[in-house]
Amino acid sequence: MIILKSKQEIEAIRKSCQVVAECHRTIAPLIQPGITTNEIDRIFEELMAKYGATPYQKGYRGYRYATCASPNDVIAHGFPSDTPLKEGDIVTIDTVAELDGWLGDSAWSYAVGQISPTAEKLMRVTKECLDLGIEQARPGNRLGDVTNAIQQHAERQGFGVVRDLLAHGIGRDLHEAPTYMHVGKPGKGVLLKEGMVFTIEPMITEGTYELVIDSDGWTARTLDGKLSAQYEHTIAITAEGPQILTAQ
Incomplete structure (x- = not known):
């Protein structure tokens, strides 16, 4: 069941979302060659x-960190480590903050120094996919309008759209209804209504959209070892259109 939020509840969620946004604003200029994802995790x-606030995912199903840190071919759920990031890497940092019982969720991909033209294009197109999806997140549209905008843009650029990791509703729980892939057909899927709060978080790959999970049971990598990027916002559906609660 999809839980519709009141305006007051959306404002409470916004507060947790803005903690996450402040974490991303703070870390962005610090991501340079030599920093480790464990350092980033500690800063968050x-x-x-x-x-x-507290990092909601720390302890979630046994997860031990405040962030997920996913470099290069890691799509999502990578463990922070003491391995320094190096020139040319890209890395996605994903975190969830809990404040007064409400959750905010946002992931962002970062370039580490000078990156390749392919990596630069992948990051740009992934962010454009997020923006195009958000534009469709309006009352009366359907989730298929959101996901189709993402899929069409990514695939026109020659990139893949991950199917096996899902976006989700969010509020007091991390994974509320609806859960959905970032592919679909316009006019299909859940009807968007005022008061819905959910993530839009396209994971876009340089090559195949297929993935493999490492032996740690968490780390999801591209099957072909090529790059992946992700941008994620928590958004609210309002009469005035989509509100980006995790806006930086």
């Missing part, structure tokens, strides 16, 4: 504490 957790 310290910032959340500063704002009275």
Whole structure:
């Protein structure tokens, strides 16, 4: 069942979302060759504490970190590590903050120094996919309008759209209804209504959209070892159109 949120509840969710946004704003200029994803993880957790929030995913189903750190061919759910990021890497940092019982979720891909033209294009197109999906997130549209805009743009650019990892509703729980892939047909799927709050989080790949899970049970990589990027916002459906609660 999809839980519609009141305006007051959306504002409460926005507060947790803005903690996540502040984490991303803070880390962006610090992501340079030599930094480790464990350092990034520590910074996120310290910032959340500063704002009275906690990292929701730490302890979630046994996960041990405040962030997921996913470099290069890792699509999602990568573990932070002490391996320094190097020139030419790309890395996606994903986190969920809990504040006063409400959750905010956002992932962002970052370039580490000078990156290849292919990586640069992948990141640009992935962000465009997010923006195009958000444009369709309006009352009266359907989830298929959102996902089709994402799929069409990515595939026209020669990229893949991950199917096996899903976007989701969010509020007091991390994975509320609806859950959905970022592919679909216009006019199909769940009807979008005022008060819905969910993530839009396209995971776009340089090559195949197929993935493999590492032996740790979490880390999802591209099957062909090629690059992946992701941008994610938590959004609310309102009468005035989509509101980006995790806007930076």
